[in-house]
Amino acid sequence: MSDVNIPKTSRGQETMDKICRAAEELFSKKGYYNTSITDIAQKAEVAPGTVYIYFKDKHSIFKYLLEDLSYNIRKEIAIATKNCKNRYEEEKIGFRVFFDFARKHIGLYKIIWESQFVDEEIFKEYYGNFANRYIKRIEEAQKNKQIVDIDPETLAYCLMGITNFIGLKWVIFNDKPVPDEVIEDIMKLLKTGMFV
Amino acid sequence: MSDVNIPKTSRGQETMDKICRAAEELFSKKGYYNTSITDIAQKAEVAPGTVYIYFKDKHSIFKYLLEDLSYNIRKEIAIATKNCKNRYEEEKIGFRVFFDFARKHIGLYKIIWESQFVDEEIFKEYYGNFANRYIKRIEEAQKNKQIVDIDPETLAYCLMGITNFIGLKWVIFNDKPVPDEVIEDIMKLLKTGMFV
Numbered sequence: 038m039s040d041v042n043i044p045k046t047s048r049g050q051e052t053m054d055k056i057c058r059a060a061e062e063l064f065s066k067k068g069y070y071n072t073s074i075t076d077i078a079q080k081a082e083v084a085p086g087t088v089y090i091y092f093k094d095k096h097s098i099f100k101y102l103l104e105d106l107s108y109n110i111r112k113e114i115a116i117a118t119k120n121c122k123n124r125y126e127e128e129k130i131g132f133r134v135f136f137d138f139a140r141k142h143i144g145l146y147k148i149i150w151e152s153q154f155v156d157e158e159i160f161k162e163y164y165g166n167f168a169n170r171y172i173k174r175i176e177e178a179q180k181n182k183q184i185v186d187i188d189p190e191t192l193a194y195c196l197m198g199i200t201n202f203i204g205l206k207w208v209i210f211n212d213k214p215v216p217d218e219v220i221e222d223i224m225k226l227l228k229t230g231m232f233v
Numbered sequence: 234m235s236d237v238n239i240p241k242t243s244r245g246q247e248t249m250d251k252i253c254r255a256a257e258e259l260f261s262k263k264g265y266y267n268t269s270i271t272d273i274a275q276k277a278e279v280a281p282g283t284v285y286i287y288f289k290d291k292h293s294i295f296k297y298l299l300e301d302l303s304y305n306i307r308k309e310i311a312i313a314t315k316n317c318k319n320r321y322e323e324e325k326i327g328f329r330v331f332f333d334f335a336r337k338h339i340g341l342y343k344i345i346w347e348s349q350f351v352d353e354e355i356f357k358e359y360y361g362n363f364a365n366r367y368i369k370r371i372e373e374a375q376k377n378k379q380i381v382d383i384d385p386e387t388l389a390y391c392l393m394g395i396t397n398f399i400g401l402k403w404v405i406f407n408d409k410p411v412p413d414e415v416i417e418d419i420m421k422l423l424k425t426g427m428f429v
Contacts (some may be wrong), residue, residue: 043328063283070266088310093275095276107240124428126239131327146349147349147350149345150346150347150349151347151349151350153343153346154264154343154347154409159266161302161406164401164406165406178247182427182429183277183429184427184428184429185421185425185426185428185429187421187422187426187427188414188415188418190289190402191399191415191418191419191422192422192427193423194395194398194399194401194402195395195398195399195419197394197398198391198393198394198395198396198398198399199390199391199394199395200394201394201397202391202393202394202397203387203390203391203394205363205390206360206386207358210357210360210361218384219387222384222387222388223387225381225383226383226388226391226423226426227422227426227428228426228428229381229425229426230381230422230423230424230426231381231383231388231423231424232320232321232379232423232424233378233379233380233381
């Protein structure tokens with residue numbers, strides 16, 4: 038079998054989702070190395086054998102989970118920004134959606150950052166794919182004269198850094214939603230810069 | 234004994250430094266959980282008993298190492314920016330020093346981010362202390378009308394995010410020094426913003 042078997046029925050999809058949510062919770066709380074397939078099966082209330090219907094091993098659950106989280110963040114941002122009139126608005130709403138997503142998936146940071154130890158390639162891919170999609174949207178906005186002439190890759194990593202660290206401060210350290218005023222201040226920085 | 238015994242002789246300091254560098258290398262490569270005091274002693278070429286002269290346990294080595302790295306980054310930045318004429322220049326040179334430091338201490342990211350699992354408080358303290366010092370310097374620059382009116386804490390986390398993610402991209406993913414052009418682009422973003 039391949040590493041992941043996507044279920045063909047909605048019942049199967051439900052079971053797979055249960056396994057993923059259980060894995061997400063356990064990886065977040067106990068870390069990858071302290072979590073076993075048996076733990077995941079127990080948490081998901083399925084037999085250990087059921088986990089193996091969908092996943093080859095713990096590593097493939099971890100990899101799938103990261104791809105799934107990444108896909109869902111991007112999907113939520115895409116839906117929320119669909120009717121935005123310009124790049125400024127898109128960026129602002131994108132921040133809101135990302136921060137709220139991180140709050141719903143509080144273990145996101147831990148899982149992504151632990152991936153450095155589990156599999157360096159997954160870690161690189163996670164941010165690399167995220168950056169590549171960001172770069173494309175920045176390039177489009179530069180063509181439309183909505184973003185100034187800055188290397189799109191550098192800008193993408195700056196924006197990802199801002200998002201991740203503001204999220205870290207509020208969602209993880211303060212255990213609170215990111216206030217609107219904070220997003221206003223980020224937008225001010227991105228609109229006019231920080232230096233007088 | 235307390236968790237860490239700072240040596241009184243320069244010979245002792247040398248031994249402690251050797252232990253720290255060995256621990257840094259092992260924590261970076263194998264992670265905290267896969268590294269033992271015996272491994273650290275072997276790598277540092279000292280007897281395991283010698284490690285216990287300076288450190289209570291593995292946890293206290295880890296904690297000390299993070300404080301040590303944080304102290305050294307700040308010291309290098311302070312020295313390099315001593316003669317800067319304004320906040321803009323300080324920020325620019327600060328980026329250069331941080332990126333070069335991260336390249337010399339390639340395991341920095343792994344160690345800091347793994348600290349989430351080792352001891353959540355250490356992790357919070359690391360970024361919290363870094364942010365608090367940043368905030369003070371931002372507030373001073375705001376008093377001197379060199380930085381615009383943005384919440385200093387938000388700005389500190391934005392700048393830390395930019396530094397960490399640009400470093401991640403170049404130092405970790407590309408395994409290269411951060412090019413000067415990238416720093417120029419960051420400064421452009423911070424000077425004029427990204428939106429047309």
